[in-house]
Amino acid sequence: MDSIKIDNDRLIKFRETFKGAVIGPSDSLYEQARRVWNHMIDRRPALIAQCSDTLDVVRAVKFAEENDLPVAVRGGGHNVAGYAVCDNGMVIDMSPMRDVTVDPESRSVRVGAGARWADVDQATQPYGLATPGGEVSETGIAGLTLGGGVGYLRRKHGLSCDNLLSVDMVTSDGLTITANENENADLFWAIRGGGGNFGVVTEFEYRLHPVGPEVMTLNTFYPIEAAEYVFSAWLKFTRSAPDEATTAFAIWQIPEDPDLPEALHGKPVCLFDGMYAGxxxxxxxxxxxxxxxxxxxxxxxxxxxxxxxxRAFDAFFPDGGLYYWKSLFMDTISGKANETIVAGAATRPNPAILVILRHLGGAISRTSSEATAFSNRQAEFMLSIDGGWTDPDESERNIAWIRQFWDTVRPFSNGGMYLNFPGFDNGNDVRWQTSHGPNYDRLASIKGKYDPYNRFRFNQNIKPVSI
Ligand SMILES: Cc1cc2nc3c(=O)[nH]c(=O)nc-3n(C[C@H](O)[C@H](O)[C@H](O)COP(=O)(O)OP(=O)(O)OC[C@H]3O[C@@H](n4cnc5c(N)ncnc54)[C@H](O)[C@@H]3O)c2cc1C
Structure with a gap:
């Protein structure tokens, strides 16, 4: 791969004006700074600009434009497909911008785009408040929110993106703008489910809800042999579950965790996971x-x-493992789908591959599919196949199995994928089109307005349509 040549005088000038760190391949911090959570991803950017404030973001976007560098934007660096980093371009790394400011009176919180969910929860819980985040506290708020955001509060309070009040952004031509229901409303519509296509978000403002401080959780494990029956019991439960009850059914193995009985380590199981938001x-x-x-x-x-x-699941998804995740939305689950999923999951080449079905509905489905870019709101369930392993020799086999299992279950789905669990093959925008459904054309024209040259393309990429 040819590496990009950046004009040295321009680079010196950029380094002088930029407040944060500018890291290139010859810097000692480069190896660490280019790594993302998933170590399947091994990309070598020409430059990593770790932004300390909005002006830094503006400088970085302009530098990329002047030097015709493709741009990857990094929030928490947890995207499984590795969109936060690119070869031979510039990474605009938001991770130093993690400030969280809570306003308990208006029940809102402003969060820097480099924050993780743990930062938000820790700041809001002292007031007995929370906003719907992800189920692992180390995940970045930015990518998760821009792709939708499916967490434990989803049925009661909706997706993370449904709780956005406003965002501050830097556009592809280096302008700072605000997007909310009143200002740049088209952009505000698009970023709620359309991913990082439209510019760099510098700050998110979310609505807060009373949650906790104590909650009831559900984590019950059954033998794998009972999976079809346990799955049916869960499906029956979901038909009349109140919005406060957010649950999932999964097929997995008992992890080798010192807090779990040693005799059960490695045992194949099915399980329920959940939280009651009341x-x-x-x-x-x-x-x-x-x-x-x-x-x-x-x-x-x-x-x-x-x-x-x-934080309960953090330890099971460590930084630096090898990961491949893929998903499908399912409007309903029939008896035949139950049988197919259970029989298929039994053939996992590595029992640590997690097959999980999350119950959606509730507040997610009460927002119309056209109200935000996130369109898959009628789906009652989401299947995700979360592969994680450490031996690189297993990668080909595990990825092939996940793809084949995904193909087997696909006829039972509505064809849409959750764009935050997208597999790797990011060249195929037809999948984005299917997943965005009727919202795709509107997204493509908003992309054409805010990023006509597709500078922000390392994401669930929408090709700009000129307007
Ligand atoms: C362990 C783990 C658990 C997860 N659990 C959940 C879960 O419970 N619910 C759920 O919905 N998802 C979950 N996810 C998926 C998660 O939503 C995505 O991986 C998401 O991309 C993570 O966001 P990030 O900021 O860390 O991503 P990054 O890898 O930093 O970025 C992802 C994408 O967002 C874009 N982006 C990032 N920051 C910005 C910004 N400031 N402005 C514009 N674009 C930006 C990037 O360009 C990139 O395309 C999980 C992922 C992992 C690894």
């Missing part, structure tokens, strides 16, 4: 039937601080 007493009653099916192996459900529940 009174823990009520949550305990609501979750009881799912905890009392015959033959539970382990029940870790209980009342915990919301902050703890938000």
């Amino acid at each position: 009174s823990p007493d009520t949550g305990e009653e609501i979750f009881r039937p799912l905890r009392e099916l015959d033959g539970a192996l382990l029940d870790l459900s209980g009342r915990v601080p919301y902050l703890e529940a938000q």
Whole structure:
């Protein structure tokens, strides 16, 4: 691969004006700075600009434009497809911008675009407030929100993007703008589910809701042999679940965690995961039937601080592993789909591959599919196949299996994918088109307005249509 030549005088000038760190291939911090969470991704940018404020972002966008450098924007660096980093271009790295300012009176929070969900939860929980985030606290708020945001509060309070009040952004021509319902409303519509296509977000403002400090969680494990029956019981539960009850059914193995009984380590299981976003007493009653099916192996459900529940899965998705995740939206799940998923999941080449079905609906489905760019709101369920391993020799086999299993389940889906769990093959924008459905054309013309030369293309890329 030919490396891009950047004019040295311009680079010296840029380094002089830029407040944060500018890191190139010969700098000692380069190896660390170019790495993202998923170590399957091994890209070598020409320059990494770690921004300390909005002016730095403006300078970086302008420098990229003047030097015709493609740009990747990095929030938390957790995108599984590795969109936060590119070969031979510039990474605009937002990770130093992590300030969180809570306004408990208006129940809102302003968050720097480099923050992780842990930063937000830790700042808002002292006021008994939260906004819907992700289920792993180390994930970046930026990519997760721009792609939708499916977390434990989703059925009660909607997606992360549904709770956005406003964003501040830098556009592809280096202008700073605000987007909300009143200003640049087309852009505000597009960034709620359209990904990082439209510019660099420097700050997100979210609505907050009373949550916690204690919540009831659901984590009950059953033998894999009971999977079809346990899955059916869950499907029945979801038909009348209140919005406060957010649950998932999964097929996995008991991880080798010192806090879990050693005798069960590595045992293939099916399980329920969930949180009740309301009174823990009520949550305990609501979750009881799912905890009392015959033959539970382990029940870790209980009342915990919301902050703890938000961190409970962090250890199972460590930085630096090898990952490949793919997803499908499903409007309903039939008996035949249940059988196919259970039988297919049993053939996993590595039992650590997590097959998880999340219950959606609730507040997500009460917003219309045209109200924001995120269109898959009628889907009651989302399947995601989350592969994680450490031995590079396993990669080909595991990825091939995930793709083949995804193909097997696809006929039971509505054809849409969750764009934050997209696999790797990012050259195929037809998938984005299917996933955005009727919203795609509108997204393409808004892309044409705000990023006509597709400078921001390392994402769930929408080709700009000129208007
Ligand atoms: C362990 C783990 C757990 C997860 N759990 C959940 C979950 O519970 N719910 C869920 O919905 N998703 C979840 N995800 C998926 C997650 O939403 C995506 O991986 C998301 O991209 C992460 O955001 P990030 O900022 O860390 O990503 P990055 O890799 O930094 O960026 C991802 C994309 O967003 C763009 N982007 C980032 N920052 C900006 C910005 N400031 N302005 C414009 N564009 C920007 C980038 O250009 C890139 O295209 C999880 C992922 C992981 C790895």
